[in-house]
Amino acid sequence: MSDQACRLYLITPPRIEPRAFADTLKAALDAGDVASLQLRLKGENETPPDADAIRKASEILMPLAHSYDVAFLINDRPDLAAELDADGAHIGQTDLAYDETRKLLGPDKIVGVTCHASRHLAMEAGEAGADYVAFGAFYKTDTKSPISMAEPDILTWWSELFELPCVAVGGITVNNAAPLVRAGADFLAVSSGVWSHEAGPATAVRELNRIMVEESKAR
Numbered sequence: 001m002s003d004q005a006c007r008l009y010l011i012t013p014p015r016i017e018p019r020a021f022a023d024t025l026k027a028a029l030d031a032g033d034v035a036s037l038q039l040r041l042k043g044e045n046e047t048p049p050d051a052d053a054i055r056k057a058s059e060i061l062m063p064l065a066h067s068y069d070v071a072f073l074i075n076d077r078p079d080l081a082a083e084l085d086a087d088g089a090h091i092g093q094t095d096l097a098y099d100e101t102r103k104l105l106g107p108d109k110i111v112g113v114t115c116h117a118s119r120h121l122a123m124e125a126g127e128a129g130a131d132y133v134a135f136g137a138f139y140k141t142d143t144k145s146p147i148s149m150a151e152p153d154i155l156t157w158w159s160e161l162f163e164l165p166c167v168a169v170g171g172i173t174v175n176n177a178a179p180l181v182r183a184g185a186d187f188l189a190v191s192s193g194v195w196s197h198e199a200g201p202a203t204a205v206r207e208l209n210r211i212m213v214e215e216s217k218a219r
Contacts, residue, residue, distance in 0.1 A: 007034075007035040012039050036070060074088075
């Protein structure tokens with residue numbers, strides 16, 4: 001299991017007005033450590049977003065993320081990640097295959113792969129060369145309809161056998177994050193648990209960082 005403290009991996013809300021959201025994002029980034037930001041835009045009923053909407057949001061949000069030394073990833077669209085020179089892409093099992101994604105992005109960009117609750121998919125992704133594997137959903141979430149539900153022990157299994165980082169995703173909030181950190185998550189991917197926190201995103205980021213530091217020391 002990694003000796004490094006678990007870190008926060010932010011995911012944007014599915015529908016945003018980029019300029020207005022930039023102020024919200026800045027408040028969150030001012031509040032504590034964030035490793036990466038994934039731009040995950042969706043239309044109604046999880047329909048794919050317009051490519052120009054991704055371009056517009058990236059042009060506004062990527063420089064802000066970089067000013068905080070936060071990696072900027074684009075969900076589902078490695079072609080746009082390559083076009084816009086993002087730091088990488090996150091792909092699901094029904095998106096472009098890993099090998100094709102790597103060809104588009106090159107050897108130095110980040111490619112993360114959704115593995116749901118499957119140890120087999122995670123090992124395949126790791127063997128192919130992914131930079132991280134993502135497990136989930138661990139909790140019910142309003143952000144998307146999860147294909148699978150995962151248990152924390154998959155994080156423990158992975159972190160004890162492999163050096164490749166694992167990301168926990170799905171319904172994570174300040175109130176339920178601790179067991180996932182304790183189980184071995186290297187990153188917590190959080191969306192509505194930050195943006196919809198009752199006391200605001202900055203409070204959520206501060207609390208999640210506190211939890212991640214404390215629970216990482218305890219594991």
